Amino acid sequence: MLEHGGNLRAAALRYRRDDWIDLSTGINPWGYPIPPLPAEAWHRLPEPDPALTAAACAFYRAPALLPVAGTQAAIQALPRLRPPSRVVVAAPSYAEHAHHWGRHGHSLRQVPYAQLDEVVDDCDVLVLVNPNNPTGATVPAQQLRDWAARLARRGGWLVVDEAFGDTAPGLSVAADSAQPGLIVLRSVGKFFGLAGLRLGFVGAHPALLAELADLLGPWAVSGPAQTIARAALEDRAWQDATQTRLLLAGEHMRMLLGAHGIEATGTPLFHWWPHARPEAFHEHLARRGIWCRLFTEAARGIRLGLPANEEEWRRLARALEEWSEA
Incomplete structure (x- = not known):
């Protein structure tokens, strides 16, 4: 089975911490609110x-x-x-x-x-x-x-x-x-x-x-x-609001990475860049409770999804600053 992002249990076991920010996937962190489900959704084939x-x-x-x-x-x-x-x-x-x-x-x-x-x-x-x-x-x-x-x-x-x-x-x-x-x-x-x-x-x-x-x-x-x-x-109203929210968050990520000399490509949901030492960067973030996606084969690099709230953005910014200073 191939390795993918979202494997947070493996990260928790390896690094023995439970305060993770999971940026290893490109999944919208502000997902659609689940409506009440009728009983037949569970009971019927x-x-x-x-x-x-x-x-x-x-x-x-x-x-x-x-x-x-x-x-x-x-x-x-x-x-x-x-x-x-x-x-x-x-x-x-x-x-x-x-x-x-x-x-x-x-x-x-x-x-x-x-x-x-x-x-x-x-x-x-x-x-x-x-x-x-x-x-x-x-x-x-x-x-x-x-x-x-x-x-x-x-x-x-x-x-x-x-x-x-x-x-x-x-x-x-x-x-x-x-x-x-x-x-x-x-x-x-x-x-x-x-x-x-x-x-x-x-x-x-x-x-x-x-x-x-x-x-x-x-x-x-x-x-x-x-x-x-x-x-x-x-739900068109939710879709329209989410498009705007993701575009703004994606631009925020692009600017944050750029402030630390990282020129990334991607979509509003994720950013990727080639990295000479992706394993070291991945380890740096993991030691700070931030789980990113590591690519070590043809596309050697790092992919980051979106933080879910201001505290997560601050933790990511601190980790990037510490990497820049290392």
């Missing part, structure tokens, strides 16, 4: 709710969507729906994509974002995260539409993971996802701060959505998850 799908299609501006138990479920399932193929995964990016395409008989290459246009015509499947996790790199929507059309002419797929796309709606190609060959993944966990729901959506051609639904089986999304997500997806 969770058959698909058309109202949830309608709310998701309206929010993501997609013609058709399949609810899944987090985008991770789709990431694991999609490689099983193709015969052995030539697959390119943009690198660096969310490691689960390459991990699962590499496990199902496909020929896998990892290619930097800057070189993707050069390989589109030499692969059957192209997978990328937009905006990228962890670097924040982006690809314009028109470029994605062009790649999708080129791949579709040969029966290929373009898989676009838009898990962090809610704060950059202009990049999304969810509206085009009914066309053959284009698959779009969306997550409720990041922007809405509801990672524990394990809920995401897949946009694709209806025939492919039917295949994926058959593979994932019945009752894929729990009743409580469906009820909570529908409320969140329909």
Whole structure:
């Protein structure tokens, strides 16, 4: 199993402290407030709710969507729906994509974002995260539409993971996802701060959505998850206020890092930068009860999510100051 952020129990055991600020994920620290749940959300088998799908299609501006138990479920399932193929995964990016395409008989290459246009015509499947996790790199929507059309002419797929796309709606190609060959993944966990729901959506051609639904089986999304997500997806006032709050917090983080000589990229929800000594920086923060995301392979660097309150911002600022002085 690959390592990811959010592994706070491991941090607590290793460093023997319980006053953690968890900045190791890019999850909104001010998540959607959970509404009261009707008893049937718990007691009935969770058959698909058309109202949830309608709310998701309206929010993501997609013609058709399949609810899944987090985008991770789709990431694991999609490689099983193709015969052995030539697959390119943009690198660096969310490691689960390459991990699962590499496990199902496909020929896998990892290619930097800057070189993707050069390989589109030499692969059957192209997978990328937009905006990228962890670097924040982006690809314009028109470029994605062009790649999708080129791949579709040969029966290929373009898989676009838009898990962090809610704060950059202009990049999304969810509206085009009914066309053959284009698959779009969306997550409720990041922007809405509801990672524990394990809920995401897949946009694709209806025939492919039917295949994926058959593979994932019945009752894929729990009743409580469906009820909570529908409320969140329909709450436009909360969404608008949260967009503003995240944009301001993201700018605050960018300025704080810049004041300490760190030029970071990312999204409002997280910031990433290459680091010559990422292990040392990670250890420095951990000794102060701040858990960040450490990258030690192709993308050697650090990723920070957002603090939840003023005290957490102050603790992070002190830790950065102490690192600058070391």
